[in-house]
Amino acid sequence: MAIASTLSRQGRPELVSSTPQLSLSGVSKYFGTSGFVALDGITMDIPQGQFFVIVGPSGCGKTTLLRILAGLDTQSSGTVAVNRTDEKRPVNSMIFQGDSLFPWMTVFDNAAYGLRMRRVPEAQVSDTVHTWLERIGLWRFRDRYPNQLSGGMRQRVSIVRAFANDPEILFMDEPFSALDEQNKLLLHEELLRIWEATKKTVVFITHSVDEAVTLGDRIMIMTANPGRAKAVLEVPFPRPRNVLELRQKPSYGDLVFHIWEQLREEVQRARQNAEGEKV
Amino acid sequence: MSAEVKGRDRVVGVVTPIVLLGLWELAAQFGLLDARFFPPPSAIVHQFATLVASGELGANVIASLKRLALGMLLGGVPALFLGLAMGISRPLRAAIDPLISATYPIPKSAILPLVLLIFGLGEMSKVVMVALGAFYPIIINTVVGVANIDKIYLDVGHNYRASRWQVFRTIALPGALPSIMAGVKLAVGMGLILIAISEMVAANDGIGYMIWNAWQVLTVDTMYVGLLVIAVLGFLFSIVLDEIEHRLIPWKRRA
Missing domain, CATH: 3.40.50.300 (P-loop containing nucleotide triphosphate hydrolases)
Incomplete structure (x- = not known):
């Protein structure tokens, strides 16, 4: 070696x-x-x-x-x-292979999922998700549903969902x-x-x-x-x-x-x- | 498909029934059809106006709608919750599935005598009939809807530490909603059938009673009015339910 x-x-x-x-x-x-x-x-x-x-x-x-x-x-x-x-x-937060965004949630709600599940105050959820969606260029698509996005955009949202949750791993x-x-x-x-x-x-x-x-x-x-x-x-x-x-x-x-x-x-x-x- | 073709389809769709009604009217007027069995549409419309003016039609429609609404709630709400619970819990599904499979094929109309025996001739027996009709399609579709949710969504819920209740609220319910709505549509159709049947046998008002009574006193015009009203009700329900579905399930709309 x-x-x-x-x-x-x-x-x-x-x-x-x-x-x-x-x-x-x-x-x-x-x-x-x-x-x-x-x-x-x-x-x-x-x-x-x-x-x-x-x-x-x-x-x-x-x-x-x-x-x-x-x-x-x-x-x-x-x-x-x-x-x-x-x-x-x-x-930890996981970014899954393939489509793992919830089809029934908007981009915003998908990105906010982890934070909401651990009951972070809604004002803070809103701030954090805003920052992350802005950072990855998807803020203006926040009210869209996953079936209205391209595959690349969907995977960017699942990256945001994981990062916004701020896990250690x-x-x-x-x-x-x-x-x-x-x-x-x-x-x-x-x-x-x-x-x-x-x-x-x-x-x-x-x-x-x-x-x-x-x-x-x-x-x-x-x-x-x-x-x-x-x-x-x-x-x-x-x-x-x-x-x-x-x-x-x-x-x-x-x-x-x-x-x-x-x-x-x-x-x-x-x-x-x-x-x-x-x- | 071009807008022109769509517009043409719509015009044809409206023109066909009007032409048929016109032919019916002429045939009845000229004696080609036996007006005792097939009164001309003008006579039916006239009878319709008379029944509306006397308040008889309104009272019957309201009586039927009330039973239908109560029955849908009585059968639909437990079906929804039990169905969701069965979809999530495998043991519960194993326990209750055979009961549903065994009782589902019994024609609901065949249970009417038993329901009359138990609940008497009052309002409750009609409401229970509708409830029985609504229960099965809703519970079956709800269980299937939850069971068919892609496993990856449950993995996501698990990974983000969603509690049992959170999984239920954020994944099971919305994920099963399209299937549940399909069940509700079937349930409403079944409810209309059963309300007509049970009112014919055991009621003193309602659309079913009106049709049956018209047969007994041979006012054929009134019978047709009753049929027309049931058809229109079914049509209106499907429009309303489509609109509800559209609002409840926005993610199924295309971009």
């Missing part, structure tokens, strides 16, 4: 605080009696304020892992420790996978812009290597069947990042290529396993 170690030396050590925000130890998940191992002993510390990306082929259990971290699912064994810095703020489950390339690029830029202003701990799941390298501080590559952590890489690029400039750099291409090589082995192995099972 020569490249990984050089990269970590170039990384940003100041981000690695003493107590990690999230601490996973031997997290495993088995399904039913078939003995299918979705996750096999994932051990990982995620420091506070880090943009942590998990990249892996489909079926590697990365969504299951995220759901376990968010408390929407339970692990079969292992522990997840969350170190909170502020008891008053919510622990943001979980993102392939939030941009349904968008076209142009929209994806714009949303990467916007996400980086607002994340860099708040510096929340992020766990971001994707199958796109470009997305992982563009956004992340650290990348975990996962294997499929069983889902294991194959490698962890530091991303050396400084912030604030400009998405287009970043993608022109040779070092960007090198890192993407390096991750791809590791993933390709995984995808091929998973395919061979699947074919072997069929025979």
Whole structure:
């Protein structure tokens, strides 16, 4: 792992605080009696304020892992420790894959959902949602319903819904996978812009290597069947990042290529396993 | 579709019944139709005016509407709450679903004698009949509406730490609303049928009574007026319900 170690030396050590925000130890998940191992002993510390990306082929259990971290699912064994810095703020908010905005609520009400569920005074809800919708350029669409918005706008609203709730940790489950390339690029830029202003701990799941390298501080590559952590890489690029400039750099291409090589082995192995099972 | 074509469709839709009514009128006047069974529309309109002027029609319509409204409330409100609770709670659904499936296919009109036996000939028996008719479509559609809510919305509710009541208020109810409205429309249609039937058998006023009484004394014109009034009521209800749906479910409107 020569490249990984050089990269970590170039990384940003100041981000690695003493107590990690999230601490996973031997997290495993088995399904039913078939003995299918979705996750096999994932051990990982995620420091506070880090943009942590998990990249892996489909079926590697990365969504299951995220759901376990968010408390929407339970692990079969292992522990997840969350170190909170502020008891008053919510622990986590999730940005889901695909359409998760409530169709029966306006943009404003969707964005205000988390705050209202924890009974924040309405004046404060109004202020916060206003600020966030302004920041992402959707304030004038506040009275629209989701079916009156484009896919990119809808996903921006779900980003606002999560950020406005002001959680300690943001979980993102392939939030941009349904968008076209142009929209994806714009949303990467916007996400980086607002994340860099708040510096929340992020766990971001994707199958796109470009997305992982563009956004992340650290990348975990996962294997499929069983889902294991194959490698962890530091991303050396400084912030604030400009998405287009970043993608022109040779070092960007090198890192993407390096991750791809590791993933390709995984995808091929998973395919061979699947074919072997069929025979 | 162009505005021109739409306009033409509308004109055709209005012209067809007018032409048919004209033909009916002529056929009855010239003896091609037996006016004892098919009195000319002019005679029906005349009878309509007479019944309105005497206050008889108004009193009958109000009697029927009152029973219909009370019955809808008596059957619809419990159906709504029980349906929402069943949609959320799996054990409750398992307990009550078989009862509903077993009793739903019984024709409501067949229960009328039993209802008369239990509730007597007073107002309550008619109200209960409407309630029975309203209960089933509303509870069935409500359960289906809640059960079909996309699981991702419940995940969102869970992730944002919504309480049970908050999930109910912000997700289950609005998510099931389109299906509930469909149930209410069916319920109103069923209520109209049942109010007419039960008033024919056991009432001294109401539209159903008016039609049945007209048959007994052979005032065929009045019978037609009764049919016309029921048809118009059904039509008005569907307009009102569409408007309510439009306001209650604004997110179903297109951009």
